[in-house]
Amino acid sequence: MKNLLMLDVSFNMLVGEIPNDISAKNLKFIFLTHNLLTGNVPDTILQDGRNIDLSYNDFTYLGPQQPACQENMKLNINLFRSSSTENSLRRVLPCSEAVDCPPHRCSVYLNCGGNDLTINDKDGKFVYEGDAAVAGGVSTYFKNSKSFWGFSSTGDFMDDNDLQNVRYIQHLPSSNLSELYTTARISPISLTYFSYCLENGNYTVNLLFAEIYFANDGTYRSLGKRIFDVYIQDKLVQKQFNIEDEADGAQKPLIKQFNTSVTNSTLEIQFYWAGKGTTRIPHRGVYGPLVSAIAVKSNFKHCSKDLKKGALYIIVGVVMFSITLLVLCVLWWRFYSRDKQRKEEDLRGSEVQAACYSLKQIKAATNNFDSANKIGEGGFGPVYQGLLPNGTVIAVKQLSSRSKQGSQEFLNEVGLITCLQHPNLVRLYGCCTEAEQFLLIYEYMENNSLAHTLFEGSQLMLDWPTRIKICIGIARGLAFLHEESQLRIVHRDIKATNVLLDRDLNPKISDFGLARLNEEEKTHISTRVAGTIGYMAPEYALWGYLTSKADVYSYGVVVMEVVTGKSNSSFVPMSDFCCLLEWACRLQQRENYSELVDRRLGGSFDVEEAERLVKVSLLCTNGSPSLRPPMSDVVSMLEGRLNVPDVIPEPGTFSDDSRFKAMREIFRHQQGQSSNIIGTQRLTNAASIGTQSLTNSLADIGSSSACSH
16 A cells, blocks of 8 residues: 555445554545444544545544644545434534524525526525535535535546546536526535435425536537436435436436425435446546536425515514514513503513414424323423424423413513523523413423432432532522512522423523412412422511512522432421421531531532531521522622621520421421321411410521421
């Protein structure tokens, strides 16, 4: 191999790895396309001046920082579908990170080998994007990141040593053909056009051909014969295809129509020369596949209508402008009007128009709300996992007919959440209000809730740095709701089940805006107060007094649960303590913070950070709302930018604390008559343990209100 200039072993289904050291230093062309090669791509073959085609193999995925992906290397390298990654987009887009796909992209129009061209036909006006600026070569990979398409070409015209780049594009100077057929792209071996970020579904593919190199004049230019195969989505749809035979002559237009399906947002159309046809005659024989244009149209009704009439674009523009203007007006009324009731009515009156999903789409995404797709159940109703046609996984929250909430609460949820965007808040994609259905479409959180991970036997183990990240993330989300957003939001029901974890275990707060007070019920302790026993601040649970400090209290409970891995509403450490918070208060007196940390961590935690988290938790669960810090200060404390004040009660005072005495009485009574007191049942059912003394004690509950389960 010492003097070897070209190595071509393409289309041989070879297996194995490329050797780390290749002695053929004079190699200029390396064609390895369409094999089953695996392993890493060695740096030794990545030498300046080389043309390398590694497409259609199973190499280890090449990231943007690896040598083969560096733009400053002076080589032509084709990595299209070269990796073994299961991510379909990464296979067609090597060296790239995640791609942000636009919604409802469902058509592709390409002028192969030519410039951008506008074509009018019976279905309307279409712009065919050209690729003439891409000269091409022996190992070409091109992508148009703005329009989400590209092509891969491989092979060298071995009968020619000059004008190589020119020969990859064909042009017919003068003819009676439409301009769309006067240019074409050609490849010696394999040519693949691809489009990504397409909406999944059924498509019609029109391939436009015209044999513009050969002629019908009886001269040497009429002696050639071009034969190649056509694949769509890796399926052979035309074997030994000959343009002249199909079109009944050279320089005549030909359209071949095929139906196909897109299931992974990507469409691939490959033209492959299988070694048949003319290679040397006429002079400088131009063998290999040739294509003039490609038109891909979806068979969806909503997309087809968008393409039929240009006037529809004007209508869409006017509608979008009207919606934008309406939203601005609603926001102005919501944020700046002094009349609170009128602001709320204006918001609710316009929020219905925020719905952007049809009931048919949601039923298709959830398989008609199949029970197999049900992933949860809350006070609002059941939650289903769904899959949109563009591949986006969603969570659909369905308003239950038995739910306490109604349409007004639903509209309030939509109006609030669409105005709030933060990395630590669950994102709302849209809503649906058809056929008396009230649905919210959220982003799907891959790792379920924090409660599921901590308390429900999840196989996922949260290490200490992740727990710190979760506590800080929740605090940032609440600080945004309380202090940073234009709408000041009190969540009312912060708890571990309302903190969801994404793929990277980042926390996101859910269900803000759902809980609402029942204005009609005015009892001292209302079962309609929006909150969960074990997390509610005492002033809110007893008197319905709601401020952002109620969320701070609930957050303190969640932080203690993250540290201990125990549930405050169901964990009783021992008979001397009624709940998790009382146990924590006792250990704080002794400055014994390490004993609180989840034993499952096995000592793998930072003692100083554990002390800081416990102190923050107890500070947030202070019985007096005025002593609880704002969430912005909590973020600063957790990040070490602000000292945590020491608030430790005196031992004598603590032992006589009526808050925990009352909770111990309730706990003993529940042990004997567990069926008499459940959840938020009115505390008057506990009259047998002394109604008056219990009521007096509850007035001072403070941080131990979470013990009432």
